[in-house]
Structure formats: structure tokens, C-alpha cells
Amino acid sequence: MGMAIVLFHLVKRFGSQLISYRILLSIVTLVFALVYLPKPFHLIGLILYLYACLGGLRKWYEGQNIIFPMLLLALPMLFMKYFSIVSFTDDNWWKNTPGIFQITGISYMVFRAIGLYIDERSKPGKINFIDFFNFASFVPTLLIGPLDRFHRFTNDVKNGYQNMTSALTYQGWNNLLMGLLYKFILAEAIHRLVLVHLIDDGSLVYHMSYMYTYLLYLYFDFAGYSLLAIAFGNFIGIHVPINFDKPFLAVNPKEFWKKWHKSLGDWLNDYFFKPLFMHFTKKKWGTSIRRQNSALFLTFALMGFWNGFELHYIISGMLFGVYSVIHNYYFYQCKKQKRDVVFGKLNERWIRIISIVIMFHAVAFAIYIFSGKLF
Amino acid sequence: MNSLLKHKLAFELTAFLASLGFIVIALFFIFSRLEKDQSEKQIITLHVNNPSPDRGLVPNYTNGLSSEMMLMSSLSRKDQLTLFGSSEFSSNTNSSYIYLPEKLGIPAMGFGHAFHQNFSIYCELLAGKEYLKDSKIVIFLSPGWFETEGTNSEAFLEFVPPHFLEKIWMDESISTDYKLEIGRFIARNAEKFSNLTLRMQAFKTLYESECEFNQAAKLRTKLDKNYPVFNKGNKIKYSVEGGAKIQHRTFPNFRKLQTEAQTIFLNASANNTLYVDSLYFNEFVLQPNGAIKTGSVKPIDKENSAEYKDFLLLLKLLKDKEVNCSFVIQGLNPYYYTNLEEINPIVRSIVNELKKSEFPYLNMFTYRKADYQPGSLNDIMHLGDLGWLQVNEFIYNTYLR
Amino acid sequence: MKKWFYKFLVYTTLIIGYLFLYVLNVEEFIYDQKDIQVKSTVDFVYQQF
Numbered sequence: 001m002g003m004a005i006v007l008f009h010l011v012k013r014f015g016s017q018l019i020s021y022r023i024l025l026s027i028v029t030l031v032f033a034l035v036y037l038p039k040p041f042h043l044i045g046l047i048l049y050l051y052a053c054l055g056g057l058r059k060w061y062e063g064q065n066i067i068f069p070m071l072l073l074a075l076p077m078l079f080m081k082y083f084s085i086v087s088f089t090d091d092n093w094w095k096n097t098p099g100i101f102q103i104t105g106i107s108y109m110v111f112r113a114i115g116l117y118i119d120e121r122s123k124p125g126k127i128n129f130i131d132f133f134n135f136a137s138f139v140p141t142l143l144i145g146p147l148d149r150f151h152r153f154t155n156d157v158k159n160g161y162q163n164m165t166s167a168l169t170y171q172g173w174n175n176l177l178m179g180l181l182y183k184f185i186l187a188e189a190i191h192r193l194v195l196v197h198l199i200d201d202g203s204l205v206y207h208m209s210y211m212y213t214y215l216l217y218l219y220f221d222f223a224g225y226s227l228l229a230i231a232f233g234n235f236i237g238i239h240v241p242i243n244f245d246k247p248f249l250a251v252n253p254k255e256f257w258k259k260w261h262k263s264l265g266d267w268l269n270d271y272f273f274k275p276l277f278m279h280f281t282k283k284k285w286g287t288s289i290r291r292q293n294s295a296l297f298l299t300f301a302l303m304g305f306w307n308g309f310e311l312h313y314i315i316s317g318m319l320f321g322v323y324s325v326i327h328n329y330y331f332y333q334c335k336k337q338k339r340d341v342v343f344g345k346l347n348e349r350w351i352r353i354i355s356i357v358i359m360f361h362a363v364a365f366a367i368y369i370f371s372g373k374l375f
Numbered sequence: 376m377n378s379l380l381k382h383k384l385a386f387e388l389t390a391f392l393a394s395l396g397f398i399v400i401a402l403f404f405i406f407s408r409l410e411k412d413q414s415e416k417q418i419i420t421l422h423v424n425n426p427s428p429d430r431g432l433v434p435n436y437t438n439g440l441s442s443e444m445m446l447m448s449s450l451s452r453k454d455q456l457t458l459f460g461s462s463e464f465s466s467n468t469n470s471s472y473i474y475l476p477e478k479l480g481i482p483a484m485g486f487g488h489a490f491h492q493n494f495s496i497y498c499e500l501l502a503g504k505e506y507l508k509d510s511k512i513v514i515f516l517s518p519g520w521f522e523t524e525g526t527n528s529e530a531f532l533e534f535v536p537p538h539f540l541e542k543i544w545m546d547e548s549i550s551t552d553y554k555l556e557i558g559r560f561i562a563r564n565a566e567k568f569s570n571l572t573l574r575m576q577a578f579k580t581l582y583e584s585e586c587e588f589n590q591a592a593k594l595r596t597k598l599d600k601n602y603p604v605f606n607k608g609n610k611i612k613y614s615v616e617g618g619a620k621i622q623h624r625t626f627p628n629f630r631k632l633q634t635e636a637q638t639i640f641l642n643a644s645a646n647n648t649l650y651v652d653s654l655y656f657n658e659f660v661l662q663p664n665g666a667i668k669t670g671s672v673k674p675i676d677k678e679n680s681a682e683y684k685d686f687l688l689l690l691k692l693l694k695d696k697e698v699n700c701s702f703v704i705q706g707l708n709p710y711y712y713t714n715l716e717e718i719n720p721i722v723r724s725i726v727n728e729l730k731k732s733e734f735p736y737l738n739m740f741t742y743r744k745a746d747y748q749p750g751s752l753n754d755i756m757h758l759g760d761l762g763w764l765q766v767n768e769f770i771y772n773t774y775l776r
Numbered sequence: 777m778k779k780w781f782y783k784f785l786v787y788t789t790l791i792i793g794y795l796f797l798y799v800l801n802v803e804e805f806i807y808d809q810k811d812i813q814v815k816s817t818v819d820f821v822y823q824q825f
């Protein structure tokens with residue numbers, strides 16, 4: 001990564017007329033994939049498949065329904081999730097197939113492709129392969145995000161060399177420091193000094209200790225990784241969107257998903273919740289609140305499945321869905337009755353504190369289920 | 376460079392330097408108060424109540440201190456033979472660790488079972504380093520070892536118990552080069568262990584500090600060397616007892632015994648022409664459809680063989696410590712194995728190395744059917760009565776003539 | 777000043793964290809290693825012969 005950053009700056013300084021930013025980015029990405037990734041040709045195959053599907057859909061698919069395109073693009077990911085939970089005996093002729101689908105970053109690539117399809121649906125013309133390749137396989141965000149948007153990313157790439165300012169580099173440096181601190185110091189310390197030493201005696205104390213510790217560990221590990229991805233993007237002139245922003249200060253689920261894995265929350269909101277809600281509205285299913293809550297629950301259930309086809313991922317996703325539904329209904333009732341139906345006339349500061357505490361524990365419990373420790 | 380950037384750079388640099396300065400001062404303060412004297416390390420003497428025997432077989436050291444003590448006592452007793460081997464070690468009455476004490480009054484103990492190979496033996500000898508000079512040791516090499524990828528993780532845990540590792544680590548007279556080899560093994564096999572003990576981690580860090588651009592490992596090794604508080608552990612000593620003496624008995628007529636053993640074996644293997652024991656033949660070689668199973672060996676490239684490198688390492692240690700060591704190179708059955716000539720080169724290399732190091736050896740390997748003595752192996756690879764008697768004769772001639 | 781002190785803390789935590797976690801392996805000083813059981817993660821099947 002360090003060498004790539006230096007290369008970009010050298011080319012910007014001495015060779016920006018010779019090689020465009022987007023070409024340089026593609027070359028560096030390709031080299032990285034071939035040298036460091038375990039199955040580079042599977043990755044390239046996946047990108048070709050997604051690009052072919054996008055091209056085909058844009059040319060020939062005229063339906064308004066987005067379910068079919070989504071499923072088509074998500075096919076490799078669905079296979080991967082399926083095969084990761086199914087065991088194979090030597091008798092099956094497809095016993096070697098699962099490996100084809102175990103590709104680094106497949107889930108994120110598929111989601112990027114789906115977002116791209118929906119965003120660019122109304123815009124005519126071809127999508128340039130280099131632009132798509134750069135967007136789908138951007139190295140810092142390849143493994144676990146953040147999820148960017150095609151238009152925003154491609155604009156950054158267009159202004160690639162100009163974006164590589166000292167201000168952005170400085171921002172990158174700050175992100176790098178925090179990323180290192182979060183992932184390699186705090187998360188590492190929590191894992192090695194606390195988490196692995198908790199003794200599983202089945203008691204409530206154990207479960208609660210594990211729950212809080214795991215949540216903190218996951219936060220620092222995930223947020224740290226996101227910060228490192230953002231930092232490396234910054235160093236080469238890309239404004240990678242932030243992914244975590246003090247999530248434990250969220251007062252309700254809606255705010256939480258704007259602070260925790262924000263890029264995923266935004267993606268689910270724009271490409272699943274909104275279309276689903278609009279679809280329910282068109283079909284005039286039930287009341288508005290019922291349509292909203294159904295769409296919310298299904299969105300989070302999908303998120304559960306996206307994490308994996310294992311029970312703990314699915315239940316965890318659904319639980320987040322339940323939280324959002326409860327909050328949405330509470331909000332709806334407050335609006336309807338023109339008062340706070342839970343906290344009444346309690347001081348705002350106290351409401352905020354209590355809400356934060358409730359939200360924190362709700363999240364801790366859902367993440368505990370997500371961890372797979374319970375089942 | 377614009378002024379805003381200069382300001383930011385100054386901001387970062389001052390914060391960083393202040394932090395560094397603060398830590399350096401704190402570390403200086405802390406380290407100036409730390410104990411540097413390593414000689415204050417306590418010596419723990421390990422002791423068992425039962426005296427160590429002068430005969431029999433110890434399969435591994437998982438039984439705890441008593442089996443460790445048996446090895447150390449055996450090494451320390453100048454009149455006792457210490458035999459290291461693997462799957463050929465059984466309860467055959469002609470096995471050297473039974474035959475020599477019972478029939479010839481020569482104390483002898485065997486150590487090992489399957490998967491006991493060169494690297495484990497290396498570690499055991501390092502653990503008993505102070506007893507090695509002039510200790511009588513016989514190592515039973517098997518060509519099968521060289522088909523493996525070296526000593527495996529399970530064998531390492533069975534044959535190199537925590538006390539041995541601790542003793543080696545805390546022994547300042549053992550050179551770093553020898554310790555590095557253990558570090559290399561642990562580092563290479565780290566994933567094959569469920570977790571690493573403190574001591575295993577220490578060996579691994581030592582190896583990493585020498586071989587990689589790993590500043591953390593280098594720093595840690597320096598701390599371990601200079602400050603006892605970072606180098607947790609105690610020196611270990613085994614409280615060994617002597618007492619085993621050779622009781623001279625009449626030199627047996629080995630040739631007569633061997634001829635008798637061969638005759639008995641030929642009767643017991645009458646149902647086949649592969650010269651394997653009849654029962655063994657029926658169970659493992661004869662197929663249900665009446666066909667006769669055969670085996671083959673893979674040629675071994677000694678440049679890429681971890682086991683061969685371990686063998687050279689063991690030789691180096693034995694020479695260095697002036698051990699009175701001899702080797703038995705076991706054979707394989709050329710009537711069963713169809714291509715033994717493929718591994719003849721590696722056997723020749725082993726023989727050459729032993730000659731170079733001037734260690735006496737008995738080479739029982741042949742790929743030629745004509746040179747194979749029926750009965751030297753009981754089956755396709757394990758010593759039979761004839762074979763054991765040939766080994767016993769070799770040991771007698773090497774150490775008692 | 778507050779920002780500078782915050783930065784100072786970040787650098788200090790990074791350096792001390794590195795020393796504690798990656799040089800010293802600080803858990804060996806906190807946790808007693810006496811009962812640690814090591815197992816091989818690979819099963820080696822002994823020969824039948």
C-alpha cells in the first residue's frame with residue numbers, strides 16, 4: 001500500500017500527462033489483485049460477470065421492477081452464502097464448485113454493482129469498463145467497505161491528481177493514526193487481554209461481560225479498519241465516505257444506522273427500503289405506518305441474510321428490524337398524539353441520556369447474537 | 376509549502392516528539408530501577424520418589440516427571456545405553472532395551488514410538504545437555520521418516536514437554552544457534568498448535584528477531600537478555616541417580632541365535648513369498664480377491680527434505696557435545712516395496728554423513744532382494760527377531776568389545 | 777491546546793500500546809500461564825502396521 005501511495009504521488013508530480021489517474025488506478029488495482037489476493041482470477045471473473053450483467057440489463061431490460069436485476073447481479077453472492085453453510089460429501093459432482101464463489105469482498109462488490117445499476121438506470125450510454133473496474137474493486141474498500149456511490153467515486157477519480165492535496169493527505173494521516181489506534185491497539189487489547197480470557201461458565205455475568213466486551217471489540221476493529229481504508233483512499237485523492245461516527249451516542253435506531261456502518265445503512269435505505277416502501281405504497285397495502293414498518297423489517301432482515309445464511313446473522317438482522325419498527329411506531333404515535341408517549345414531560349437532557357443507554361444495550365444484545373456465541 | 380501546511384506539520388511533529396520524549400523519559404526511569412542480574416534466577420530441582428529403571432521402553436513423556444526423569448537418568452549413567460527410535464520399538468523380547476539388560480546384564484532403555492524423529496531427539500538431547508558427553512546413545516533411523524515433512528506438531532508436544540523447553544531456554548550455556556532451531560520449528564508450525572505457551576512464544580520470538588524485519592521481536596529479545604523481569608522462568612535441574620552398572624555375562628553366540636531366529640521366522644512366514652509373517656500377510660497384504668498388495672516409496676530430494684535437515688542438525692549437536700553415539704539405519708522389505716532403489720540415494724547420503732562424522736552405524740537397508748535377509752524384518756518395515764539380534768550384536772561390538 | 781493534547785494522547789497510546797502488545801506481549805505478565813494446555817490442531821494417524 002505504501003509503495004502504491006508513493007507511486008501515485010510520483011506519477012502526479014512527474015507523469016500526470018503520460019498516464020491518466022483512472023488508468024493508473026486500474027493498473028495498481030490489478031497488480032495488487034494478482035500479487036496479494038488468493039484468487040485473483042475469480043475476482044476478475046466476478047467483475048466481468050457483473051459488468052456483463054450491467055451492460056445486458058442497461059441494453060435490454062426495460063422493466064421497472066428492480067428485483068430481477070438485483071437477483072441477477074447478486075447470484076454469485078447468493079451461491080457463496082449458500083455454499084458456505086452447506087456441507088459437501090465426496091459423492092457430489094459439484095464438490096469443487098464452492099471454492100469458485102469464495103471470493104474476497106464479493107458481498108460488497110455485488111452491492112456496489114446493484115447501487116450502480118439503480119443510480120444509473122435513467123442515464124443513457126455505456127458505463128466505461130475501467131470506471132466500473134475501479135469502482136467495484138477499489139482496493140482499500142474491497143474487503144469490508146465502506147460502500148461508496150458510483151457517481152461520487154467516479155467524480156473523485158476524474159479529479160484524481162488534483163484531489164491529492166496536502167489537506168487531504170493530512171486528513172488521511174489523521175485517519176491513519178486513528179485507524180491504527182482503533183484496530184491494532186484498542187481492538188487488539190480488548191481481544192487479547194479480556195475477550196479470550198473470559199471463562200464460559202454459562203452464567204449471566206459471563207454472558208453480559210462477553211456481550212459488552214464483544215461490542216467494544218467489534219466497534220474498534222471495524223471502525224479501525226474503515227478508518228484505515230479511508231486513510232489510504234485519502235492518500236491517493238479519494239474522499240472515501242466515513243463509516244463510523246460515535247455510534248454509541250445514538251438515541252434511536254434511525255440515528256444509529258447513520259453512525260454505525262453508515263455506508264451500509266445508507267445503501268439499504270436508498271436501494272432497498274425506499275423502493276420497497278414505494279412498491280407497498282403503489283400496491284396500497286395497509287396503512288402508511290404498516291407499510292413503513294414492513295419495509296423496515298424486511299430491509300434489516302435482508303441485511304441479516306447479506307451477512308450470511310447462518311441463523312445468528314439472520315436473527316440479529318431481524319432484531320435490528322424489530323428495533324427500527326418499535327422506534328418508528330413510537331415516533332408515529334408521538335406525532336399523532338402530539339406528545340412524547342414514553343417519556344412524557346421528562347427533561348430533554350434526561351431523555352437523551354436514557355435513550356442512549358437503551359440504544360446501547362439494545363445494540364449490544366443484537367450484536368451479541370450476531371457474534372454467534374449464543375447459537 | 377504553504378503556511379497552513381507548515382502549521383499542521385509543526386502541530387503533528389511537536390505532539391509526536393512530546394509523546395516520544397515523555398515515553399523515553401518514563402522508560403529510562405523505569406529501566407534504571409530494574410534488576411539486571413540474571414544469576415539470581417532460582418534453580419528448581421525436579422525429583423521423583425521411584426528410582427529410574429535400567430531397562431524397558433518409555434513411549435513418550437506425557438506421563439509427567441517420572442518419564443522425563445527416566446530419560447535424564449539414562450543419559451547420565453555412563454554404563455547405560457539410551458536408545459531412541461520410533462514405530463519399531465515394541466515389546467519383542469529381542470528388542471535391545473529388553474534383551475541387553477535381561478540376557479547380557481547391560482542396562483538399556485528405549486525411548487519413543489511412531490513419529491519420534493530427528494527433531495524431537497534433538498530437543499531431548501538439548502534438554503539433557505549436561506549428561507551428553509560420553510553418554511552411550513543409539514539412534515534407530517527409519518527411511519520412512521524422510522518421507523514425512525519433518526517432525527509433526529503432535530509429536531513435538533509428546534516428546535518435548537514443557538520442562539524440557541524451559542530447561543533449554545533458561546540454560547545460558549546452550550548457544551543461541553541451537554535455540555533458534557527450536558524457534559524456527561515453532562514459528563513454522565505455529566498454526567498447528569491450539570495455542571502457544573509462554574516458553575514456546577519466547578522461542579518463536581527469538582527466531583523472529585533473528586530472521587525478520589521484526590522490530591518488536593528484536594526489542595523483546597534484547598529485554599529478555601538483559602532484564603530478568605521480562606524473562607520469566609526458572610532454571611531447571613533434574614535430580615538423577617546413578618547406580619546402573621554393567622554385569623558382565625558370557626558373550627552369546629549371536630550367529631547361532633540369528634540362524635535359529637531365521638529358521639523360526641521362515642516357518643512363521645510360510646504362507647507367502649514376501650518374507651512377511653503369515654498373520655501379518657493375511658491381515659494386511661493379501662487382498663480379499665486374492666491379489667497381493669505391494670507398496671512404493673516416493674523419491675526424496677534431500678535439499679528439500681525438512682527431515683534431512685533435522686538429521687544434519689542432530690549430527691551437529693552430537694559431534695559438538697562429543698556424544699558416544701551410534702546409528703542403526705533400518706531397512707524396508709524389498710519384496711513388498713517395488714521401488715526401493717528410489718530412496719537409495721538418500722540412504723547413501725545418510726551413510727556418508729555418518730562416516731564423515733565418524734559415528735559407528737549399522738546399515739540394514741537394501742533395495743536388492745538378493746541382499747535382503749528374511750526375518751530381519753517381521754513385516755514390511757518393523758524389525759523381526761533376526762533384525763533385533765543383528766542390532767544387539769552391533770551394539771555389543773560397538774560399546775562392549 | 778486541547779487539540780494538541782488530544783494528539784499527544786493518541787501518539788502516546790499508540791506507542792505504549794505497541795510496546796505492551798507487540799513487544800512485551802503484556803498478557804503473559806497479567807495472566808498465569810500455569811494451566812495452559814497446548815494441543816495439536818492436526819491429528820496424525822498412527823500407522824496400522
